[in-house]
Amino acid sequence: MIRSKQILALLALVFLAEAFLPGCSHRSSLPLTGPQVLNETEKAGEKVFMQNCQRCHPQGEAGLGPSILWAPGFAKRFQVRHGAGAMPAFDKEHLSEKELDQLMEYLKALKKN
């Protein structure tokens, strides 16, 4: 059981890495995409993003870290909680489940815009 979980985790990590590698060509900059209309959950997620993610992924685009616009939601959630590569993990003390849910909703909105 433990071994299968580990394999699943590694698969997710590999998928995440693969998803991140090509993700530098998409833009989410508002002057390019037009204004973004966010619901209350997405607005809360935007604040979480600004406090924790913006520094390395400005507007979701590549910066210190890679673009996160192309990665699937489950991979991003896994990456936030566990960290991999250079990115640190954000545990529940730093980022509650509710905040993580809000962040994921915002990232979905950012990807759609």
Added chain:
Amino acid sequence: MLLIALPALYGCYGIRPSQGGGEAKTSERKIHPKDIALPKGYAIEAVATDLTFPTGIAFDGQGLIYVVESGYAYGETWAEPRLLKIGPSGKASIVATGAKNGPWNGITFYEGQFYVSEGGEMDGGKILRISREGEVTALIENLPSMGDHHTNGPIVTNGYVYFGQGTATNSGVVGEDNARFGWLKRHPDFHDIPCNDIVLNGKNYETDNPLTDDPDDKATTGAFVFFNTKTHEGQIIKGSLPCSGSLMRIPLDGGEPELIAWGFRNPYGMAAHDGKLFVVENGFDDRGSRPVWGTGDLLWEVKENQWYGWPDYSGHEPLDHHGYKVPGKGTVELLLKEHPAKPPSPVAVLGVHSSSNGMDFSTGDVFGYNGKAFIAQLGDMAPNVGKVRGPVGFKVVVVDVELGIVQDFAVNKGNKNGPASLLRKGGLERPVAVKFHPDGKSLYVVDFGIIDTSGKGTVSRKGTGVVWKITKQ
């Protein structure tokens, strides 16, 4: 599986080369405003071109445009610092010039006089007052400005001239990176000066010694001391004014500096708005004897006498927080045995290495974005400041200072972000300052020009600076 997964993951950052925006594909500066994206309803035009390292803009009582050219750029490129008047056709005429002691980093106009920050890379920083006729008076001299970062600002508010003073080093320890910057051989006795007494942890760092010809010679250096000087635990470093990494003020006619706040790394842009004082700070680099990774540039609301964390914090987080561990290296050691205070949370966190610099607030509905801060982002200097996965900065962002939300306002079009010289286009290169015209209708953007980091060193290209004007239609 492990063999596949780990290289794939670490390879994202550890193995892949840096992909910063300074790795220019052309040295030619094209001007095509249509290459710049703005929110709907805004237009941009170039109002002055062919400038050499412009850094600041001001408007006199009649709303006429004045620009300062820095006279110094990273890569040890020297020129004559100049105050220029920009005519209606974009033609520049010289109002005043300075000595070889740039960079002139900023300008403001107040009651018939210009106030200019002289970076002081050669002889120390100054605040200059310059009359319309070009008469130059130093209001304060010998600021500790001969290192990595310089004297910044100024602004005039509350009847005083406020200015920022950057630190000598990246993170408190003089090292080989400072020799590469060019200043360590010029000023081997220069180091950071705290504003108040501090107590050290006694951390020392061994490096090669670039001050001798012996390639095997080593140096050991602690914090807040000369290069190749050891420190010990419990050692007290006396504070004094003027000091490094601080915000200070002087009377309008000059005089002794008064400390406003300290613990900044490089407090570059500043603005007073709604009775509050805001400062933009450039965060740490991944370089030198004590590299730091992952710290964003920060927008602060300044409280008097507050310590803001340098050299041991980024925002309210200490640097031994796991998030700031340099990939492939250990966790950063804290330098101070006791910290003067716990720093507050910043107003907003901006991109790591974005070099978020000049700032101004919109104060009306004519332009829109009333009460929001506009910040010019010069853009990354990677790989010299550390590795990045994509160009950072090279644009103007707008910040909601109540919510801490950062959004792009002016960026280059294309399938990736970056300066015009990387994209081979004619848009923004390196925005370094923003300033609203007194009529509130237009935002002016000072664009430093091309800084090329693609070779072994840094090459700043003269004559590639531009002033842009953004107007709501």
